Amino acid sequence: MKALIGGALALCLLPAACESVDAEQVGAVLGSIYGPQSETDGQGALSSLEIEAGLRQALEIGTERVADQIGVTDGYWQDPQIRIPLPGRLGEVQSQLQGIGLSGPLDDLQLRMNRAAEDAVPAGKQIVIDVVRSITIQDALGILNGGDTAATDFLRGRTETSLRTTFTPYVEDALASSGAYQMLDSVTASQPLLAVYAGDFKSDLTTHAVNFGLNGLFNYLAVEEQKIREDPVARTTELLRKVFGSR
Numbered sequence: 001m002k003a004l005i006g007g008a009l010a011l012c013l014l015p016a017a018c019e020s021v022d023a024e025q026v027g028a029v030l031g032s033i034y035g036p037q038s039e040t041d042g043q044g045a046l047s048s049l050e051i052e053a054g055l056r057q058a059l060e061i062g063t064e065r066v067a068d069q070i071g072v073t074d075g076y077w078q079d080p081q082i083r084i085p086l087p088g089r090l091g092e093v094q095s096q097l098q099g100i101g102l103s104g105p106l107d108d109l110q111l112r113m114n115r116a117a118e119d120a121v122p123a124g125k126q127i128v129i130d131v132v133r134s135i136t137i138q139d140a141l142g143i144l145n146g147g148d149t150a151a152t153d154f155l156r157g158r159t160e161t162s163l164r165t166t167f168t169p170y171v172e173d174a175l176a177s178s179g180a181y182q183m184l185d186s187v188t189a190s191q192p193l194l195a196v197y198a199g200d201f202k203s204d205l206t207t208h209a210v211n212f213g214l215n216g217l218f219n220y221l222a223v224e225e226q227k228i229r230e231d232p233v234a235r236t237t238e239l240l241r242k243v244f245g246s247r
Contacts, residue, residue, distance in 0.1 A: 052140040054243030059132040062224035071121030077114040082216030086110050087208035105187045116174035117213035123170050124163050131158045152222040167210045
């Protein structure tokens, strides 16, 4: 037995041998060596390794789907559920000016802010996936037996601080490069109602975009999680069907 285990581990130290090995395959190999794990906690034939691998796979797939959906042009802008409005006084003035057909500059500012969020999603995706890959067996058991958004809640708790720290300079850069800050300067200079607040608007705009950007990301992660938990069609691999079909 020790020789078999040692051989399996030695094989995985060879880069060429591990290039195509994923979590599902590792679970299968270790399962064949050790047999079903003891931490099944009522999951029947499912081993802890399968649950862990299944949760990781589900969350990676869900994160990739969400990034593909919202981390593209119009991902936020054309989606009423997550479109980012202008904050506070800017939004109020925008509404007032829309009534008389003069909101064009503020409408453009809102568009650029949504474009910044769309551009920031790929950076956020990698942070989430890194946390997904650190999930432990104990984490996985709790998530599997939790509520419909237990995995999303877990990820938000583990990633939000890092996401906010990473998103903020990214959104600042995206807003600057997209011309949003320059547009804001132009708008406030031409609107007496806004000029008095000009010093606060850039900071508010960035914080607002980050908050709404993260809310949109986690909103759709929760949607993907619920699909995988509830809809067999969304379980696109054998491992997902086995883990979530057993619940």
